[in-house]
Amino acid sequence: MTRVFIDGEAGTTGLGIRDRLRGLPVEVLSIDPAKRKDPQARLEMMQGADLVILCLPDDAAREAVSLAATLDTVRILDASTAHRIAPHWEYGFPELDGGQTARIATARHVANPGCYPTGAIGLLRPLIDAGLMPADHPITINAVSGYSGGGRSEIEAHEQNGGPAFELYGLGLEHKHVPEIMHYAGLTRRPLFVPSIGHFAQGMIVSIPLQLADLPGYVRISDIEACLRNHYAGSRQISVESADVARLDAAALADQDTMELRVHGSETWRHVVLTARLDNLGKGAAGAALQNISIMCGLGG
Numbered sequence: 001m002t003r004v005f006i007d008g009e010a011g012t013t014g015l016g017i018r019d020r021l022r023g024l025p026v027e028v029l030s031i032d033p034a035k036r037k038d039p040q041a042r043l044e045m046m047q048g049a050d051l052v053i054l055c056l057p058d059d060a061a062r063e064a065v066s067l068a069a070t071l072d073t074v075r076i077l078d079a080s081t082a083h084r085i086a087p088h089w090e091y092g093f094p095e096l097d098g099g100q101t102a103r104i105a106t107a108r109h110v111a112n113p114g115c116y117p118t119g120a121i122g123l124l125r126p127l128i129d130a131g132l133m134p135a136d137h138p139i140t141i142n143a144v145s146g147y148s149g150g151g152r153s154e155i156e157a158h159e160q161n162g163g164p165a166f167e168l169y170g171l172g173l174e175h176k177h178v179p180e181i182m183h184y185a186g187l188t189r190r191p192l193f194v195p196s197i198g199h200f201a202q203g204m205i206v207s208i209p210l211q212l213a214d215l216p217g218y219v220r221i222s223d224i225e226a227c228l229r230n231h232y233a234g235s236r237q238i239s240v241e242s243a244d245v246a247r248l249d250a251a252a253l254a255d256q257d258t259m260e261l262r263v264h265g266s267e268t269w270r271h272v273v274l275t276a277r278l279d280n281l282g283k284g285a286a287g288a289a290l291q292n293i294s295i296m297c298g299l300g301g
């Protein structure tokens with residue numbers, strides 16, 4: 001049975017992964033909580049594991065990878081941002097293309113995707129691959145996340161202080177997820193990314209407005225929807241849903257590990273809004289990690 005050590009098990013993402021692992025035939029090795037930040041104790045846990053899951057801030061994740069450098073057989077799944085576009089790391093988004101599941105299955109090092117990139121890449125990559133959207137198309141990505149996306153400090157701010165109700169952030173336009181989105185969506189022009197946090201714990205909507213008239217050729221709303229349906233046909237985690245809804249509740253998929261894509265629009269005005277709805281802690285973090293762990297352990301995806 002695969003032995004798994006979660007470095008950062010007590011954090012938001014670590015707890016989510018720990019809960020989900022109860023359904024898999026793996027043995028979870030837990031560190032003495034008093035030693036959870038002790039490098040020697042963490043190294044000893046890694047020595048006893050086949051798979052190490054990093055649920056740590058970026059610097060601590062880099063330190064953990066250095067600690068594990070001498071262990072020849074241990075495999076690593078990193079939930080942080082530290083290695084998502086690093087060389088020799090596979091990207092843990094099995095739905096990326098037809099070969100990604102097989103690459104994850106044999107990889108030694110896998111980076112779990114970011115929550116916002118999961119939505120943005122999920123919407124954009126199939127359209128760019130299919131030639132419906134040029135790689136240098138000017139894109140704006142708007143997104144709202146539940147406050148759990150900000151980890152412990154944001155959770156405390158919302159649960160102890162009650163707010164704020166809604167705020168934009170990342171307004172310096174340097175968000176850490178932009179390089180990851182560009183790299184895996186296949187965008188050559190930097191998108192504008194405007195994230196926000198709402199006063200709800202879990203949930204996320206990533207939305208991308210498009211002027212169809214600015215796409216080459218004559219692209220219809222139905223062409224975009226058909227492209228996404230074709231790409232995600234057979235996926236258990238990602239579905240393309242009817243856009244016949246007037247409103248979309250960002251928290252509706254809380255505690256689920258799926259992601260819903262929609263193509264809203266008006267053919268009259270040639271306007272489209274693409275949306276991806278997910279739980280930032282589900283398909284946006286621990287749910288995706290469980291999917292990757294299953295693939296890495298040969299237990300299906």
Ligand SMILES: NC(=O)C1=CN([C@@H]2O[C@H](COP(=O)(O)OP(=O)(O)OC[C@H]3O[C@@H](n4cnc5c(N)ncnc54)[C@H](OP(=O)(O)O)[C@@H]3O)[C@@H](O)[C@H]2O)C=CC1
Nearest residue numbers: 008010011012013036037055056057060080149151152285
């Ligand atoms: N929350 C989310 O929606 C998502 C988070 N992620 C990523 O997952 C990672 C963890 O985030 P999240 O779970 O939200 O963060 P949390 O702050 O909730 O948890 C981080 C955990 O790591 C522990 N930790 C910090 N430094 C060290 C260290 N040097 N050695 C061992 N343990 C350490 C913390 O302990 P202590 O609290 O005692 O400091 C805490 O238990 C981050 O990289 C984040 O970017 C990814 C996708 C979504």
Ligand SMILES: CC(=O)N[C@@H](CCC(=O)OP(=O)(O)O)C(=O)O
Nearest residue numbers: 080081113114115145149150197
């Ligand atoms: C609401 C909030 O603060 N969200 C975080 C992203 C969530 C997260 O931790 O991102 P990773 O998926 O890359 O780890 C942020 O914007 O930095």
